[in-house]
Structures are given as C-alpha cells and as structure tokens.
Amino acid sequence: GNSVTQMEGPVTLSEEAFLTINCTYTATGYPSLFWYVQYPGEGLQLLLKATKADDKGSNKGFEATYRKETTSFHLEKGSVQVSDSAVYFCALSDQAAGNKLTFGGGTRVLVKP
Amino acid sequence: NAGVTQTPKFQVLKTGQSMTLQCAQDMNHNSMYWYRQDPGMGLRLIYYSASEGTTDKGEVPNGYNVSRLNKREFSLRLESAAPSQTSVYFCASSPGHSQETQYFGPGTRLLVL
Numbered sequence: 556g557n558s559v560t561q562m563e564g565p566v567t568l569s570e571e572a573f574l575t576i577n578c579t580y581t582a583t584g585y586p587s588l589f590w591y592v593q594y595p596g597e598g599l600q601l602l603l604k605a606t607k608a609d610d611k612g613s614n615k616g617f618e619a620t621y622r623k624e625t626t627s628f629h630l631e632k633g634s635v636q637v638s639d640s641a642v643y644f645c646a647l648s649d650q651a652a653g654n655k656l657t658f659g660g661g662t663r664v665l666v667k668p
Numbered sequence: 669n670a671g672v673t674q675t676p677k678f679q680v681l682k683t684g685q686s687m688t689l690q691c692a693q694d695m696n697h698n699s700m701y702w703y704r705q706d707p708g709m710g711l712r713l714i715y716y717s718a719s720e721g722t723t724d725k726g727e728v729p730n731g732y733n734v735s736r737l738n739k740r741e742f743s744l745r746l747e748s749a750a751p752s753q754t755s756v757y758f759c760a761s762s763p764g765h766s767q768e769t770q771y772f773g774p775g776t777r778l779l780v781l
Contacts, residue, residue: 563708589769598672598758598772599711644710648768655701655726656770658710 557582561645561659568635568666576630576643576662578619584651588612588621588628591644593661599644602630635666670694672773674759680779681749689744689776691759697771698764700742701726702734704755705775711758717742719764749780 561578568574580586587606591599603612608623617632628645645659675690693700698719703711713726715734723734731753733745742761746753756777760770 559710591772598774599760600772601769604769654768655713655716656711658712660708660710 557586557647557649557657559645559647559657559659561643561662563660564642564663566662566664568664570637570666570668571634572666574630574632574635574639574664576645576664578628578630578645578659580626580628580645580647582626582647582649582651584649586647586649588619589646589648589656590617590619590628590630591646591658593642593644595641602643635664637666637668640664640666672759672761672771674757674773674776676776677774678777678779680781681746682781683750684748686745686747686749687778688746689757689759689778690741691743691773692741693759693761693771694740695761695763695771696739697761698739699762700736701760701762701770702732702742702744703758703760704728704753705758706755714744714757749778751780754778754780 558581589604590602592602593599603614605612605621611620619630642661644661646656672693701716702714717723717736720739759773762770
C-alpha cells in the first residue's frame with residue numbers, strides 16, 4: 556500500500572534560518588505529491604503540490620521538488636518567519652488508489668524571534 | 669464563499685452516547701471526506717463519498733457511519749462513542765477530478781470520557 560514518511564518534530568528554528576523537512580513516499584502508481592500546512596487552531600490548507608517527476612511546487616517562499624529516483628518530496632524555505640510556525644504534512648494522491656490522500660505524520664515547526 | 673464548514677467546533681461525550689458531526693461545502697464539489705487527526709499519526713481517512721449518493725470506507729471506518737445527504741452535506745455519526753474516538757475530526761471536499769487538491773474545514777474537537 557501507499558505510505559508517506561516525514562521527519563518527526565518538533566523543529567525549532569530562529570527567524571531567518573533555513574528550513575528543510577524531509578519527506579519520502581511509497582506508492583503503487585504514479586502519485587501526485589502535496590505539502591499541506593496547519594496553523595494553530597485551524598484546518599489544513601494546501602501549501603504546494605507537484606503532479607509529475609521533476610516538477611517543482613512553490614508558494615510563499617516554500618519549495619519542493621518531486622524526485623522519483625529517490626521517492627522524495629522535501630520541503631525547503633530559505634528564510635523562515637515567526638508566522639511560519641505550524642504543522643506541515645506531506646501527502647500523496649494516487650490514481651491507482653482512488654485518488655485518496657495518504658498523509659505523513661506531520662512535522663511541527665516552531666520559529667522563534 | 670464559506671468553503672467547508674463543520675459543526676460543532678467542540679463536543680464532550682460520555683462513553684456510549686451518540687452524536688452526529690455535520691459538514692457542508694459551498695464549492696459545488698463532487699467528493700467529500702472525513703478524517704481523524706491523532707498526535708503523531710497524521711490524518712487518517714474514515715469514510716469518503718466520491719459523488720452524491722455513494723459512500724465508501726476509508727482506513728479506519730469502525731465505529732462510524734456516514735450519510736451524504738445531498739451534494740453539499742456529508743455527516744459523520746458515532747452511534748456509541750468510545751474513549752478511543754477522542755480526536756480532532758476534519759471534513760474535506762474536492763472537485764472530484766484525478767489528483768486534485770482537497771479543501772479542509774476547521775475541524776471538530778471531540779472528547780469522549
């Protein structure tokens with residue numbers, strides 16, 4: 556079956572530091588890959604996505620590249636802000652599995668001023 | 669547009685009590701989903717409805733039932749609540765095409781004593 560593994564948190568950073576959150580996946584088909592973000596007390600919202608190998612998703616200064624050879628979709632941001640403090644979820648959607656989302660366990664990021 | 673709305677925001681139940689969580693979307697989406705979120709486990713799919721009139725089990729359906737009342741509304745029912753069902757429940761919707769984004773509601777926090 557499909558699965559998503561992401562690094563456990565919490566990740567604590569200072570403002571303007573570089574952020575990387577690792578994500579690897581296992582899928583039976585050719586999945587689309589997503590990063591969702593959950594701010595405190597809110598639901599999840601899409602941060603970025605990539606639908607095929609070598610695609611780069613980007614939004615709000617965050618980037619992730621779909622690497623089929625390493626089955627990875629690592630999230631990066633060059634200079635984080637306090638407002639980036641949230642829980643980040645990596646997920647995949649596989650047409651062979653009916654397009655249902657499979658989530659990783661989430662990584663809590665805390666950015667300190 | 670309100671997007672995806674959920675009621676109630678918070679609920680406390682005693683073991684054995686029943687309740688229904690309500691979800692509605694105003695985006696004319698075909699597909700709707702119910703997830704539960706538990707610490708360190710990401711989101712797990714309980715039930716989903718690919719289109720009006722259809723429902724299917726997800727990863728963790730035991731102890732739950734659903735009703736797709738119409739295209740807008742998708743309710744989740746706990747017939748006899750158990751402490752193991754203490755969780756945060758999220759409803760989501762998507763247009764229904766392949767590999768597309770899901771849109772999440774703000775969540776319902778449920779405590780079963």
